Amino acid sequence: MVLVNEGLPVTPTVVRWARERAGYSIEDANRVFKKIAAWEAGEALPTYNQVEQMAERFKTPVAVFFFPEPPVLPSIETSFRTLTAKDFSEVPRTVRLFLRRGQAMQLNLAELNDGQNPAPRLITRDLQFSPDTPLDDIASAVRSYLGFSIQEQAGWKSVDEALEAWRDAFFSRAGLYVFKDAFRAPNYFGFCLYDHEFPVIYINNSSAKSRQIFTLFHELGHLLFHTSGIDLADDSFLYNLGGTEQKIEIICNGLAARVLVPDDVLDEMLSGLEIGREAAAKLADYFNVSREVIYRKFLDRRLISAGEYASAAKEWAAQMKPKGSDTGNYYNSHRAYLGQRYIDLAFSRYYQQRFDRSQLAEYLNLKPKNLPTFAEKFAGGGL
Numbered sequence: 001m002v003l004v005n006e007g008l009p010v011t012p013t014v015v016r017w018a019r020e021r022a023g024y025s026i027e028d029a030n031r032v033f034k035k036i037a038a039w040e041a042g043e044a045l046p047t048y049n050q051v052e053q054m055a056e057r058f059k060t061p062v063a064v065f066f067f068p069e070p071p072v073l074p075s076i077e078t079s080f081r082t083l084t085a086k087d088f089s090e091v092p093r094t095v096r097l098f099l100r101r102g103q104a105m106q107l108n109l110a111e112l113n114d115g116q117n118p119a120p121r122l123i124t125r126d127l128q129f130s131p132d133t134p135l136d137d138i139a140s141a142v143r144s145y146l147g148f149s150i151q152e153q154a155g156w157k158s159v160d161e162a163l164e165a166w167r168d169a170f171f172s173r174a175g176l177y178v179f180k181d182a183f184r185a186p187n188y189f190g191f192c193l194y195d196h197e198f199p200v201i202y203i204n205n206s207s208a209k210s211r212q213i214f215t216l217f218h219e220l221g222h223l224l225f226h227t228s229g230i231d232l233a234d235d236s237f238l239y240n241l242g243g244t245e246q247k248i249e250i251i252c253n254g255l256a257a258r259v260l261v262p263d264d265v266l267d268e269m270l271s272g273l274e275i276g277r278e279a280a281a282k283l284a285d286y287f288n289v290s291r292e293v294i295y296r297k298f299l300d301r302r303l304i305s306a307g308e309y310a311s312a313a314k315e316w317a318a319q320m321k322p323k324g325s326d327t328g329n330y331y332n333s334h335r336a337y338l339g340q341r342y343i344d345l346a347f348s349r350y351y352q353q354r355f356d357r358s359q360l361a362e363y364l365n366l367k368p369k370n371l372p373t374f375a376e377k378f379a380g381g382g383l
Contacts, residue, residue: 007045010065015054016040017070022058022100023093032057052367059100061107062362076103079194081227082249087237091230095188098181101365102193102202105179108363109198109342112349117197119175124199124223131225131247138251139258142220146173150265154286159209162288166216170201171341176223178216180205180337189231192219199223205337210290214256221252257296260289266297275303277312291316331370335378338364347379357383 015036019029029036033054038044046054055062064071076099077088091099109117123145129138146169156162170176176199183204189211190203201219203212215231222229225248238249266283273279280294287294292313299309335343346363349355361368375383 006047008048008051008066010039010046010051011067011069012040012042014065014067014070018054018058018060018065021060023096024058029057055362059097059104061104063359076100076193076228079228080230081225082222082229082241082245082252083237084240087240091188092185095183095185095191095230098183098202099191099193101181102179102191102200105177106193106195106198106200108346109177109200112345112363113198115197117175119171121173122175123220124176124194124196124226127224129224131244131251135251135254135258136263138221138224139255139262142217142224142255143259143262146170146259150262153260153288156288159213159288163209163213163216166213167339168341170216170220171339174220176201176220177342178203178339179342180212180339182206187233189233190215190219191230192222192228194223194226194228196226205333208290210284210288210293213260213289214293217256217259218252221255222248225251256289257293261287261293261297263297280312331374331377334364334366334374340378343378347375350383 019026019036019040026037026040033039033046033050035044035046036054039046051062051065054060054065077085080088123142127141127145129141146166148165148169153162156165167178170178178201180203183206185204186206188204189207190201192199192201201216201223203215205212207215218231219229227248229249229252235249235253238246241249261283269283269286275298277291277295280291280298283294284291295304295309295312298304299306343364346360350357350360355363357371358368361371364371364374366374372383
């Protein structure tokens, strides 16, 4: 049993590594942790609660603070092929911390699965493209791989149901884990972190559900080219990229519209339809996508002007407000963030007695005191 007020023998160099990796100066960190300089010097020991607080603040698993030395992890920055160093440096610290959390979740997945992705298929291995592959060919291959017919897609009753169906398919049919969180950075819709075994996608749960679906496929595009990526509201960074990287980013931007709204199906539905915002709304409801995705298809066909597209997109963006039954409920929100698949994985390993309750809480990013209620709601009973 851990005594919460007793000093714990953390590794000083790991404390410093975690702080610096999270982008905190010693002065910034000292505003939250008054003794952190002493912890880094080995002159004092933090309590368990303080280690938990550091783990949350620096987005580093609790167990890492007890490693004999800092872990060797690949640089996140270098894995973003389609962002220049300058553009990456402008990513706000709040989002950078979620990037660290994403990397921590990759470590969790490796530990929980003994280093090997258990999925029978992994889309990033099975589908390989060059930046010169036509976008239509990539979209067709992705849609075929995921295995949904247009009739199934149109049969989903809402965008919320569509998002959950696509998210589940990314895991069950493509071997990808999708996590969510509230980024508190409205211009950042999501990101992905590539790994040959456990590539992951993170979505900003504060964005509208239809935008989250778009982000899923934008990030899938990056993973197919074995690169990490960020989905930004402003894509002006495209002009800073080289030829190959720019091609990849353009493919990622166009992939969702091509997969979710196949051109041949859209062409049939456009017959006799008066082009405009009302038509976009009708088609968006049918495909369970945003109106902007449909309007982008109209723009690509030169059925509307760039000015009309920009005007409509601005109006719709102002109308799009996230909603859902999870709002205001800590446990439901946490389940939505982690996903039931990951929750089931963590609990199954716990029931196999692979680790104790404190480690389970860490895998689930929960405080130990919240575990019993969470287990009762989402793990089929008590601990």
